[in-house]
Amino acid sequence: MSTTDIHRHDFLNIVNACLNKENLNEIRKDIAQLKTLASDLISNNNGYVLIRKDNDIIEYSHSLIQKELDQIDKTQTIERTKYYIKRLIRSLSEKKTGEINDLNLNRWKEYDDLITDSLWMLNKRDKSGTHKADYWGNFIPQIPNQFLRRYTKKGDWVLDPFLGSGTSLIECRRLGRNGVGIELNKETTRMAGSRILQEKNPYKITTKVINANSAKLNYTSELKKLKVKSVQFLIMHPPYWNIIKFSNNKEDLSNAESVQGFLELFGRVVDKTYPLLDKKRYCSVIIGDKYSAGEWIPLGFYVMQEMINKGFKLKSIIVKNFDQTTAKRNQKELWRYRALAGGFYIFKHEYIFLFQK
DSSP: OHHHHHHHSSSHHHHHHHHOOOOOOHHHHHHHHHHHHHHHOOOTOOOOEEEETTTTEEEEEEHHHHHHHHHHHHHHSSSHHHHHHHHHHHHOOOOOOOOOOOOOOGGGGGTSSSOOSSEEEOSOOOOOOOOOOSTTTOOOOHHHHHHHHHHTTTEEEEESOOOOTTTHHHHHHHTTTTEEEEEEEEHHHHHHHHHHHOOOOOOOOOOEEEEEOOTTHHHHHHHHHHTSSSEEEEEEEOOOOOOOOSSSSSSSSGGGHHHHHHHHHHHHHHHHHHHEEEEEEEEEEEOOOOTTTTTEEEEHHHHHHHHHHHOOOEEEEEEEEEEETOOOOOOOHHHHHHHHHOOOOOOOOOEEEEOOO
């Protein structure tokens, strides 16, 4: 569809004209015309209606604009009809964004894939692009995707002090956020760096991978090299203590000798990264619990309290499901027997804590 064709059918003028009418039947005739026009203007490539406004082209989800027009069509009073028309006009002509993201709240219904509930049922891992599930302990890409879209803008800086296989920085490249990741293990650092660089970089942002101890790194010096003084989002996915041993390094959190030792090592990372985060910006921590010697160890809540003790304000506790882990794959019957024999319940969840500085 050419912009000339779009210009000939002035969608916005018809919508605006509805506000000057007092007869519901006349308005409904216009709405019927708009429905047809929206269908005529649909792009075959992405299911979006392209509408010309002055010299700009507005993209709008075809299915959503049809729902908006249906809602207007079904109203029974002039007052309610015009309320919905005004809302549609705002969504087409005004952009309302907050301080920390690029979401247009005048078109909030478009973001139906953004989760706002505290229970996340994410059964299928995103394996597109360079995302892979072959690294033990990596989180699913949907987690950083959700947070980066809600708590950062394009061009913001994201810091991940437990980079692992690079999932968070791959999402940074996809979404146009700059990212810095710290990884203790050299081999993992090389693997993560390779995967991140293989991911397309349409927004030409910077992704920096550093092989270092995130509890000892001179972050200020590293950020200075990138001409950056602070970051706008922190994402942390530390080891779940010693459930998976990631290295033989005694400074690796997975080698801590006790819960207290784990929390002390984790706390040092928080001490290093907290000053780098801009005031009122957000931090997420993804962590699970541990079962040992017949006792459930609430590691997640210990970490949550450690963050609060360091000065963060708790904003949300999210419970995310996971159906299969690498260790339990193809062993469901065995683990069910163990649970019945041992008097415990099998882990089917982990925590995602959201904090604000």
